Amino acid sequence: MTVAIANPPLLAVEGLSVTFRTRAGDVKALERVSFAVGRGETIAIVGESGSGKSVTAQAVMGILDPAGRVAAGRIGFGGMDLLQATQRELADMRGRELAMIFQNPRGALNPIRTVGDRIADVLARHENLKGPAARARAMEMLALVKITDPKRRLDAYPFELSGGMCQRVMIALALACRPALLIADEPTTALDVTTQAAIMDLVGELGCSRG
Numbered sequence: 001m002t003v004a005i006a007n008p009p010l011l012a013v014e015g016l017s018v019t020f021r022t023r024a025g026d027v028k029a030l031e032r033v034s035f036a037v038g039r040g041e042t043i044a045i046v047g048e049s050g051s052g053k054s055v056t057a058q059a060v061m062g063i064l065d066p067a068g069r070v071a072a073g074r075i076g077f078g079g080m081d082l083l084q085a086t087q088r089e090l091a092d093m094r095g096r097e098l099a100m101i102f103q104n105p106r107g108a109l110n111p112i113r114t115v116g117d118r119i120a121d122v123l124a125r126h127e128n129l130k131g132p133a134a135r136a137r138a139m140e141m142l143a144l145v146k147i148t149d150p151k152r153r154l155d156a157y158p159f160e161l162s163g164g165m166c167q168r169v170m171i172a173l174a175l176a177c178r179p180a181l182l183i184a185d186e187p188t189t190a191l192d193v194t195t196q197a198a199i200m201d202l203v204g205e206l207g208c209s210r211g
Helices: 053-061 087-093 115-127 131-144 163-175 193-209
Strands: 011-022 025-037 068-077 098-101 181-184
Touching: 011 053, 025 053, 025 068, 053 068, 053 098, 053 181, 098 163, 115 131, 115 163, 131 163, 163 193
Parallel strands: 098 181
Antiparallel strands: 011 025, 011 068
């Protein structure tokens, strides 16, 4: 007999194990990690530095370091096993269905692309928005994350912005295509306490508005 699940989770990580290849042999980074995230739900993964939080996020996104590999487990997302998806399928999903806010926004943003162009790149790939339409949406996203004077900031480069501003740009970039799942990998690590609180409040507000 088959039992139907009324509300299956949006993300279901089951028995995930990840190893990294080193000169001394394989090193276990994750071992049998399991959790689930429902639609509109927020969960937190807590652990000390080096415990595997970022590796878990990278495995879900399909962006593990070349030395890393998933040794066991399943990552179910919207009825599909991400571990069985091709690189092209994952690339099509990243930014559109699932997105990530990285720890280091300056490292994640392209230093030779303006903020507006970077957001427009994602919109062009996933929503076929180009030219003035993409620029208008990019400005809307910057305003949404409470960046002052968003029209002027569209033409700014990452090095011209503060750490807090770059993190807000990362949030705008991650939410540009309204993904079903947003992963925030310690998004406030390098920020001062006041900015940390503002960023966390912002992520919470935006999550509720899209839940």
